[in-house]
Amino acid sequence: MNAKQKFIDATGSTQFLEANQDTALEEYLKAQGWMGKEDQVTGTEKPGEGNMNFVLRVRTEQGSFIVKQARPWVEKYPQLEAPIERIHTESQFYTLVQTNDILKQYTPQLLATDLDNFLIKVEDLGNGADFSYVYQKGQDFTQLELESLLTFLQTLHQSDFSWASSSYPKNQALKALNHEHIFNFPYRADNGMDLNAIQVGLHDLATPIYRDKGLIAAIAQLGERYLGEGQHLIHGDYYPGSWLKVDGQVKVIDPEFSYFGLAEFDLSVFLAHMKMAQSDPNSISWVKENYARPTGFDEKLLDQFTGVEILRRLIGIAQLPLALSIEEKQDLVEEAISLITG
Ligand SMILES: Nc1ncnc2c1ncn2[C@@H]1O[C@H](COP(=O)(O)OP(=O)(O)OP(=O)(O)O)[C@@H](O)[C@H]1O
Ligand SMILES: [Mg+2]
Structure with a gap:
């Protein structure tokens, strides 16, 4: 049933x-x-x-x-x-x-x-498209859109919502589901995914990841951080599918994965998707440098979460409409691993 x-x-x-x-x-x-x-x-x-x-x-x-x-x-x-x-x-x-x-x-x-x-x-925000088109070749965010996305995120993370934190949903069950698909399932050789059916060569790309015990242990530790709590209200799913373009304005929807957690997580997802969308490297650096950090922001954690988001999107179940050759995915996998292992 x-x-x-x-x-x-x-x-x-x-x-x-x-x-x-x-x-x-x-x-x-x-x-x-x-x-x-x-x-x-x-x-x-x-x-x-x-x-x-x-x-x-x-x-x-x-x-x-x-x-x-x-x-x-x-x-x-x-x-x-x-x-x-x-x-x-x-x-x-x-x-x-x-x-x-x-x-x-x-x-x-x-x-x-x-x-x-x-x-x-x-x-009703009206008939707007979400930003999933940015993964297509030749498509990118405009500077104005990035400014909006950054303003929302840094304002969210810097706002003091601590007065509301004790009554805010812990969202633990949904976090656990998300945790499984970000930090566990994608890295198991026996997960039953037919990666070559997604793209020929993807299986070979994943094989060294499955065997890398150090990498998998590092990802598991990051998963524990994700499952824990933090100081900041985070959106929890800050990627192009949660952004709408309505009359030239950027809107943010779908906060079902939100919780009081780590600000690093939201920014990492944002940056990971810019990388997978092959955004202009100058724009990616601009976002990373110009995000106004809340106190205690952990740069290493940001990089590590960024790497994990890339890996799980490439070899996990939540696939994206990416327009990347297997060589481009290989480059991203290498970048992701070095972001995680430092
Ligand atoms: N307030 C709104 N105004 C206009 N369109 C909306 C609004 N909310 C949602 N939509 C449209 O409906 C789609 C689905 O909404 P939403 O992302 O909230 O659903 P979901 O089931 O949680 O999606 P997912 O499975 O991707 O998490 C959005 O991509 C958007 O196109
Ligand atoms: Mg949703």
Whole structure:
């Protein structure tokens, strides 16, 4: 039995939204008070690509909004279980950043939360593409976009949200899932991945990694740091899939992996994806040098997390639409290993 069926059989009390059921949706929204009694749903659509959650744009006569529901499974792969409380994390993140005048310019407004049904209602940012196109040859970030992405990140990390840290979700179950796919699974020779089916030559590229006990031990130690706690509210998934371009402006979404952790982690992911997107090396240096560090920032940890993010994206399950030859991936693997081992 898959995770989806198991959960539906076990509870029955949570209301799961479905696409193409606008009448049931309208009833739900009106019962919640999320749309006026006189208003009408005029259409729904999937607003963009996503894997984990059920995300829907709802158009009504009064305007549009987005609903996002976490289910105890991965939406695209219902056989895989996923911790449903992750939506509470997302709701809390949006609530906190809305207390900061800079951060709130970069995020959609949180309009409502239904904790019982694991749903949030957020502002519709409009039809924007995410930044996944940067992996294509000839595509890169503009300087203005990088400035926005950096401003959001350093403001987030430098903001004092300590007053909220004790009540903020620990997000441990989702972190554990992420930990598995960043720090463990990709480096096991017996993980069952057919790397050559992704790209011929990828298996040979991974083989020395599987055998490198020192490297794997170093990655495991970094994994423990990730699983622990830290001083700063971090986004937790700061990569092109979490960034939208709307009317020429950069917006940051999808903070379900956020927690009070290590600022180094967010910046490392940002830099790793610039490298995999073959961004201009001057731009990569610019981001690294101009990020205003919170006190105690650990440069070595930044490099190590950067290396791990590159490796796990190249040989792990969460593949990206990269336009890289096997030789280019080889170069990245070497760079990643030297970032980790120093
Ligand atoms: N507030 C919004 N306004 C406009 N579009 C949105 C909004 N929120 C999400 N989208 C669109 O829906 C897509 C999926 O949303 P989101 O990334 O939050 O879902 P997810 O299931 O958590 O995705 P993933 O599996 O990548 O983590 C986004 O890439 C974006 O295109
Ligand atoms: Mg997500």
